[in-house]
Amino acid sequence: MSAFVEVPLEKCYRLTNSGPVIVVSAGDGNRVSACPVAWYHSHSDAPPQFLLTLAGSHLTSELALASGYLAIGIPTADLADKVLYLGSVSGHEEDKLTRLGLKVVSGQSHPSVPVLTDLAAFMECAVLKVLDEDLILVEALRAEARVGALGEDSVWNQQAFPTLHHLGGKSFGVLNNRLDVKAAKVGQ
Numbered sequence: 402m403s404a405f406v407e408v409p410l411e412k413c414y415r416l417t418n419s420g421p422v423i424v425v426s427a428g429d430g431n432r433v434s435a436c437p438v439a440w441y442h443s444h445s446d447a448p449p450q451f452l453l454t455l456a457g458s459h460l461t462s463e464l465a466l467a468s469g470y471l472a473i474g475i476p477t478a479d480l481a482d483k484v485l486y487l488g489s490v491s492g493h494e495e496d497k498l499t500r501l502g503l504k505v506v507s508g509q510s511h512p513s514v515p516v517l518t519d520l521a522a523f524m525e526c527a528v529l530k531v532l533d534e535d536l537i538l539v540e541a542l543r544a545e546a547r548v549g550a551l552g553e554d555s556v557w558n559q560q561a562f563p564t565l566h567h568l569g570g571k572s573f574g575v576l577n578n579r580l581d582v583k584a585a586k587v588g589q
């Protein structure tokens with residue numbers, strides 16, 4: 402019997418879903434919405450740019466494109482039920498943030514960046530390019546993390562601030578151990 406089984410193509414994205422779920426928030430001066438996003442990646446570290454798959458039908462996307470700004474927040478595991486709610490109901494239907502009692506303040510880089518202060522960290526971002534209806538390139542203008550979330554080595558403190566990693570559907574994982582690794586010695 403083979404040690405491998407075939408993964409259906411429509412589920413193969415779940416093999417790579419290990420980065421922390423982010424919460425993207427955006428507003429237009431009147432409305433604010435926020436939604437979890439699992440599909441994103443770092444595009445550049447200097448300047449800090451990110452590619453987000455954010456469906457054009459989401460209110461968060463509509464507000465981000467209207468204002469030209471959004472915030473990327475990092476939620477911790479204690480907020481998992483609220484993150485799932487943000488991802489299950491659209492701001493087109495109700496004011497989710499008020500409903501959940503999540504606090505929003507204006508970002509310092511631009512008043513149109515709504516920052517969710519219940520999260521462990523956030524980046525205030527400008528929308529650089531809309532590459533496709535569902536794919537946008539953003540650049541972080543400033544960022545803040547809770548005291549102790551990033552160690553002196555700039556490594557995230559998973560013990561104190563466990564991030565949420567989407568495994569699929571309503572399932573999330575948290576990372577328990579930090580591994581500081583030395584590369585394998587080969588050819589000796």
Ligand SMILES: Cc1cc2nc3c(=O)[nH]c(=O)nc-3n(C[C@H](O)[C@H](O)[C@H](O)COP(=O)(O)O)c2cc1C
Pocket residue numbers: 422434435436437438439440441454455456458459460461462484485487488489490491492493567
């Ligand atoms: C864990 C999780 C991850 C999600 N990841 C994404 C994503 O990567 N891209 C996306 O467009 N929608 C994603 N969604 C769906 C949106 O968050 C969801 O449709 C949300 O209700 C949209 O809200 P809005 O209309 O207020 O913006 C995700 C939902 C959950 C629960």
